[in-house]
Amino acid sequence: MNCWESKIPGCYEIQLRVFQDHRGKFVKTFHQGIFEDQNLETQFSETYYSISSKNVLRGLHFQVPPKDHVKLVHCLQGEILDAVVDLRVGAPTYGQYETFHLTEDKGNSVYIPAGLAHGFYILSEQAVVIYQVSTVYAPQYEQGILWDSANIPWPTDNPNISGKDSNWKSLSEFKSPFVYNAPSFV
Numbered sequence: 001m002n003c004w005e006s007k008i009p010g011c012y013e014i015q016l017r018v019f020q021d022h023r024g025k026f027v028k029t030f031h032q033g034i035f036e037d038q039n040l041e042t043q044f045s046e047t048y049y050s051i052s053s054k055n056v057l058r059g060l061h062f063q064v065p066p067k068d069h070v071k072l073v074h075c076l077q078g079e080i081l082d083a084v085v086d087l088r089v090g091a092p093t094y095g096q097y098e099t100f101h102l103t104e105d106k107g108n109s110v111y112i113p114a115g116l117a118h119g120f121y122i123l124s125e126q127a128v129v130i131y132q133v134s135t136v137y138a139p140q141y142e143q144g145i146l147w148d149s150a151n152i153p154w155p156t157d158n159p160n161i162s163g164k165d166s167n168w169k170s171l172s173e174f175k176s177p178f179v180y181n182a183p184s185f186v
């Protein structure tokens with residue numbers, strides 16, 4: 001497993017090892033020891049997946065404190081444009097986005113620290129996206145920002161989105177409760 005920090009501190013792209021043979025593929029998406037070695041969260045509380053068709057956009061979502069959480073996102077089937085926006089007040093990248101091209105073929109994941117909004121757009125005919133999150137789903141703490149309010153270069157202006165996702169506040173209207181804790185070095 002290789003891990004690269006993106007321009008957003010604490011947000012990583014992870015390249016998994018893909019074993020391929022005449023039967024197909026074998027990919028391990030999480031290994032406690034390796035995550036500990038990289039100082040990444042290892043206590044995940046829930047795992048879930050969604051199946052979406054082309055042109056669907058889900059997001060941009062997050063849970064606010066005290067139910068905020070780390071997300072580990074992996075595209076099991078198909079191809080997505082994954083995006084995060086830094087909502088941590090005081091972060092050097094506050095308000096900025098980063099995108100990742102997650103595909104079944106590459107076998108890559110995104111590790112998203114608490115305090116980032118997350119969403120993705122489906123590039124393939126269908127995509128299956130699986131997540132691990134470090135706190136359980138708490139609908140009363142679930143919030144979002146409008147998908148097109150953070151300058152993310154989505155491939156379309158007219159994605160297929162849920163009613164809920166069309167009604168979030170824009171990034172500029174959102175009062176962030178997240179505070180950036182810079183990593184401390186001894």
Ligand SMILES: Cc1cn([C@H]2C[C@H](O)[C@@H](COP(=O)(O)OP(=O)(O)O[C@H]3O[C@@H](C)C(=O)[C@@H](O)[C@H]3O)O2)c(=O)[nH]c1=O
Pocket residue numbers: 048050058059060061062071118119120131137162164
């Ligand atoms: C996220 C979630 C949803 N649900 C329910 C609520 C609803 O009835 C149904 C679909 O929920 P949503 O419309 O919120 O699903 P979706 O828009 O796919 O939400 C997901 O979007 C991406 C971008 C993320 O980052 C995820 O963490 C999650 O927020 O599933 C749960 O029961 N548990 C959960 O953890």
